[in-house]
Amino acid sequence: MSGDRVIFEEGQIGRRSNHQAPKVMVDCDLPQAFLRSRPPPLPEVSELQVVRHYTLLSQKNFSVDTQFYPLGSCTMKYNPRVCNTMAMLPGFLGRHPLEPDQTGQGVMASLFELQEMLASVSGMAGVSLSPMAGAQGEFAGVSMIRAYHQKNGDTERIEMLVPDAAHGTNPATAALCGFRVREIPTDENGDLDIVSLKGAVGPQTAGLMLTNPSTLGVFERRVEEIIAIVHDAGGLLYYDGANLNAITGRTRPGDMGFDAIHINVHKTFSTPHGGGGPGAGPVGASQRLKPFLPVPMVTCDRVGGEPVYRWLNQDDCPDSIGQLSAFMGNIGVLLRAYVYLRMLGGAGMRRVADYAALNANYLLAKLTAAGFTPAFPNRLASHEFILTLKPEADNFGVTALDFAKRLLDYGFYAPTIYFPMLVPECLLIEPTETESKEELDRFVAAMVAIRQEAIEDPKLVKEAPHNIPVPGGGPGRLDETQAARKPNLIWQKD
Amino acid sequence: MSGDRVIFEEGQIGRRSNHQAPKVMVDCDLPQAFLRSRPPPLPEVSELQVVRHYTLLSQKNFSVDTQFYPLGSCTMKYNPRVCNTMAMLPGFLGRHPLEPDQTGQGVMASLFELQEMLASVSGMAGVSLSPMAGAQGEFAGVSMIRAYHQKNGDTERIEMLVPDAAHGTNPATAALCGFRVREIPTDENGDLDIVSLKGAVGPQTAGLMLTNPSTLGVFERRVEEIIAIVHDAGGLLYYDGANLNAITGRTRPGDMGFDAIHINVHKTFSTPHGGGGPGAGPVGASQRLKPFLPVPMVTCDRVGGEPVYRWLNQDDCPDSIGQLSAFMGNIGVLLRAYVYLRMLGGAGMRRVADYAALNANYLLAKLTAAGFTPAFPNRLASHEFILTLKPEADNFGVTALDFAKRLLDYGFYAPTIYFPMLVPECLLIEPTETESKEELDRFVAAMVAIRQEAIEDPKLVKEAPHNIPVPGGGPGRLDETQAARKPNLIWQKD
């Protein structure tokens, strides 16, 4: 079928969808030296071929719309279709970013209200929507911390503390912001090791980046103490909001004492992941960091009682860390988050955390009862939790990777594996609040069945996947080593 | 997976997507006697469950967007996505049919121009767009013929002639219009048997319904003579336009002398089939039948040079056979046809026929060269053609049905089988102009491979399909006899 070939292989020299091409009357009069000598090697295919090819390819994906997707740390919950439909209204799509504010009052009203609502949910004093993903939100937050210290002449604070369980973007961002990264270990209950933290802080400490609930799926119980330790040392606190879904309406990073936070709207606010983005990473600031928020932001003036929205730029915010991209951020994504938030309201945001936690703890209880080993048996799960398959690996030679691949055969996407790196053979499982009890029960049944297979027929599990439910069946386990050793990154005519 | 259950089985009592429900403040005050005692047995499911269920179900379909679909007589060509996008613009979707004409000038301009263009393509004097499908177009056409004879006091014309190769809707429609149906046989070259026709016409003849090219995939060469015979006998000529795709821009039914015609826009004008509709069956009339066209139609007045569009109703057209549905027809479908026609223009319409015929004749030549048996070896194919698998059935015991089912395994939808009924073990194959030569070559290869299987391993073919390329694999050959014997038509909780 078409999906098995690459689009280039569908092409024929001279095949054209010319209803897509504009009419050209005068020929180009640019000097030859500026021009391309050969046409670009793009496929020459018909519109039907394109539609068929990419429709079939789409069917080769697992997605939230088709499968349970318990990918820990990623919050793969239902992305309401109405958010897409509304963000794709022609009035929103057609407007150029540099048009006068007058032609964007509709979108700007929504962005302004989104800023306010995110501030309210997170407990921060101000929010800028411009970062384009979580990692850029982190960059904004950490840059603000740096700018703050610089403004205070506190130039010796060159170290950023990062828990060993932190997501990779945390240390990578700290490095990009020019900080030396210092890792803080985690104790056996999944809490940050306070003794080590105390040992690590000092006059060189710019701040600490914390995820809470942590990537271990548990709430950092001594967060107040941690914050006090860092604050007392003159450092600031960064909150990685990727796990905000666990606590919306239950507790607020701002109330905990964090100075900066980013929010993955593509997690908690249910904008789609799109197979890898775009997301958006709005950044929030405490009162002291507010002046440093990245521009642009939307402000609202009242003119004759009517709200008039306007972009704030570096001129309006002289202390701002500035713009982080060419325009105003991933507006279309932010509109989706706005629509979502409007449908949930405050009570709805609390229900998100309540039922995300309910599903996670239920699944944990069921899997534990079925004989699986939780990484932190004495802890409540947050919206996600970790199993270690070390017993299974030791006893039957079947790894977390094998379990993951075999789950695909059962029609489930796999949990996150081997992250966080602290827990051996770990599965990080996040069911989200939008899955039903029946679906969770089916997942438990599949896990139990796979373990039985691991006992009776380990090869079956070790060589999975075998029958991926996509058209054409999908390939078996792919060789990643070969791919990395001899990278084949672009198609070439042979 | 979800697609394997019916939606009802996903439900739980009390599960609600209440963001979809309006707020109700006052309770209903209707007398109890009017009210329903139990809620209707609809599924109680979440939005995610709905989206997942129907997304997965959609993947279980073959469609033009995913597979080659050489279904004869059905013209399964590419349905341009822009036609859908344009017809779904909010301005078009939101307008109530009974609003004043002022709020519908955009849609009415398009419908008016569509009427004119269809008249031009078909060579008819006037067109009404209101019939909702081909069969209703036939009803309109045949009713016009009846009304014409009645208006002329010609009440003895109670017989409608229909070739034996005709589509089932022809005789069914003639009967619905109160005519006695008289079949005219086909000769061995696929032409209408002129001798029989001559013997059949008489003062009782109301008319003849003809498809040209016929359902046998060949052009009715003596159409002028046939028309003269019927006209001379006082009958009128009806053209079943389902096969118009074969001749657009090459010849016109109006020029042939037909009095009435219907057009399947869901064939020639590429509106989608939607798994069984909606289509639209605009009806065209010669000068003498024009007054009888069904209402409503759009007319254009000029007010101060500007066009103003207006619906014509029975009051405007006293001889009209009247309205055939509550409102104005399948407007959304007609808009799609309009967009399509605007993108093709006159030259494009001719190319449609040219390349449809090219693909059909190419496929016929290749399959014949590969040893398959054409039903009419001495004829050119129109946009479709017939193979008879009688040799294969006789020699290997493998039927047209078996070939059809086995083609599904190869990722092709099956041609039309056992229609027209005249040709034993027939495959009616229509590739359409939007398929590429490569795709046709792959189809030929599959046919050849299946015949090889029929020789070597007939069971494989007779028990097909085995591996339908849809998620989950799809069922094997389904038992239609059981289904008809003990109909199970609705889901019930067991």
Place this chain on the structure above:
Amino acid sequence: MPFIPHTEKDLQDMLSDIGISSLDGLFAEIPESLCCEAPQLLPALNEMEVSRLMGERAGKDGGMLGFIGGGAYEHHIPAAVWEITTRGEFYSAYTPYQAEASQGTLQVLYEYQSMIAGLTGLEVSNASLYDGASAAAEAVLMAVRCSRKKTAKVGVPATVNPRTIKTIANLIGQQGIELVEISYDLKKGCIDPASLSQYSGNDLVAIIIPQPNFFGTIEDVDALTDWAHGEGALVIGVVNPTSLALLKPPGEWGHAGADIACGDGQPLGIPLSSGGPYFGFLSCQKKWLRQIPGRVVGKTQDRDGNVGYVLTMQAREQHIRRSKATSNICTNQGLMTVAATIYLALLGPSGLLDVAKASLQNSQILKEKLTAIPGVDLLYSGHTFHEFVVKLNRPVDTVLKELYKDGIVAGLPLDSDCLLICVTETKTLEDMERFSNCLETIMSRSFS
């Protein structure tokens, strides 16, 4: 070439494989006298140009605050409905003749039939007809087939939507069926069961009962059904599907239930679209199953016992039965039933009930507001669902034109001084206030 993939080389190679030298040769069998040039149509536009044209045209249309019903109703349509319905796999598939490659469409239709049967309280449903009016015509033809009576008289109340009545008359006109008009109570706006005695012994084959009727009024369906059955006539309910979440379903009317129910499915997630495509639904008691028109999907199995769905009872249909078929319908409104099925699944029983209740509530609110305006009176006293008729003390035409200037399409004029007004869940209190304020202003002006 738009949508045609052939390169010049393909063309030449294919012509040579066929053994002819040019495209003209493919049409050699068409008599020369009949050959024509490409038609002169409006100039061809590329996709960009046609998109701009259609965008401009769509921009001109609609955009009013609308209170028209009369057979088509504005309801909120969840975004998921059309995002899924227009997926290529549903959109560009044919009628599911090859069942194994069409399980998506077939299972949806099976679920659709189940939902329609459930909503109407009847045992079986077909897989759709063109629209509500043509479905009513098919129901009449079906009733005549079901009946053992010699006559072919069908009672049609004057409370049935006049568009439906005209369509029935036009579609069954050649079948020798007589439509007997049944009159109604001019005070209440619905049929007075007591008045039916005048039609007794008339040998009616069937009667139609609209619920709610054209005026929005709720008919006494139990009494009407029992009367009809007493006369040996079948009962055809013509119903609004939204109302069925709230009102007694046809299957429970009277002692034995209606025999056939039909109606327009448009309120179930189908956009107004200036009139179509909508779809007709039709369900009936099991005993009439073999007379049902149109396609029907059934559940079955493959050799290994795997469940699957197929088109079934095709022996009734035109492609098998030809001139003896139960209907000439072939292409129906398939995709619309996909949308309706998704709509009903998203709403569920309680959601649909809320839509019905909110519509009823809003129409009560608006009714009160409007009739409080001097010169505006309620025409009928019967209970209504989401439509009602008001009588104005000045020409409706003029009033409508004035309201139009305010961006309001106020309703459907019934005659020179009556207006049929509809309100659904889509209208807010402010919308209704805007309407009543504008109307009040207009009515308070002196006649012009």
Place this chain on the structure above:
Amino acid sequence: MPFIPHTEKDLQDMLSDIGISSLDGLFAEIPESLCCEAPQLLPALNEMEVSRLMGERAGKDGGMLGFIGGGAYEHHIPAAVWEITTRGEFYSAYTPYQAEASQGTLQVLYEYQSMIAGLTGLEVSNASLYDGASAAAEAVLMAVRCSRKKTAKVGVPATVNPRTIKTIANLIGQQGIELVEISYDLKKGCIDPASLSQYSGNDLVAIIIPQPNFFGTIEDVDALTDWAHGEGALVIGVVNPTSLALLKPPGEWGHAGADIACGDGQPLGIPLSSGGPYFGFLSCQKKWLRQIPGRVVGKTQDRDGNVGYVLTMQAREQHIRRSKATSNICTNQGLMTVAATIYLALLGPSGLLDVAKASLQNSQILKEKLTAIPGVDLLYSGHTFHEFVVKLNRPVDTVLKELYKDGIVAGLPLDSDCLLICVTETKTLEDMERFSNCLETIMSRSFS
């Protein structure tokens, strides 16, 4: 509950399985002092209400005849692009970490990389970055990593889009890299290669070459590239992807070709959307592959030799390399690359060339029309692609405001009397006439 499927019974059963009595119990580990109530947000709306609100807001926005470019460009987007891109399977999938269950996304990305490499004439491409400006920043960081020089000076011409320059400065500000401004020929509006000698021996690690540059002017990329390579500096081309169908690709600049090419992919089928989401592309010569930032997809096989695609060379990335990663990027702009891939497949080489040529042609036409108006002069003499700068003999602000009243957004003001104007294939002759007529009228009025 919106989007939450739990029934009351589910809730009770699950709590009891967990062994707690209420939802509050799930949050027992949160210190009491930190617990909060549900936040006070704007009131919750149901889907119908929010749809109406957003419909009204969208109705307010845009709708102008626009001639602004400056980094984002209006092009026709074929309908098929977004109908396919927003299919749930692409839309609601995650980054393809489980390759076997993500072949759809992965193969699209592989095709995307191939197309970008082909367009830019380079050997490898990543799978997208946030936007063009941040991609330029990543390119600078990458160039510094690639270079063996001790300094970290990068030449940035003043003809680069100022938004890009600011973004680069903000994103790399903490890496000790010095951005050296390269000046340009104020007559021609592009860099005079001869003037570069002033920067020679400056130990530049890399220079950026914009093509076309911010003023729409075409740079002499061959000379610039050869000069840079002569200095031992890497060349980073910042290019408009549409222009690449027509203009010499970075891989062929000068004798050795640019080392890295990047830019904003928005012109390739991405709606303007008030500024995003767009995407950044980045390609490079194979020798720099190990320094590339962001995700990369590679082709591989399973045990049976079936072809498949996987994320590869992940050892460069944050989730493996952490603080030593080539970039901190994780989520990129995946779905936008799906759209761009479909866009490029639909257009093909000749279609994209036609878009480039039609844009060029229209900008020539408009340039002539506008500069024929008294008081309107061309600022620069260099060759341009689809943007150009005019100088007005009165304040740009006032002129823009007047044109705005005519429904025209005329361009981007560069300073008090200059305007950067863009025309693409989307504008008709009538559109351009409307613009020039309106401008002529305004310019003929006396100063106000």
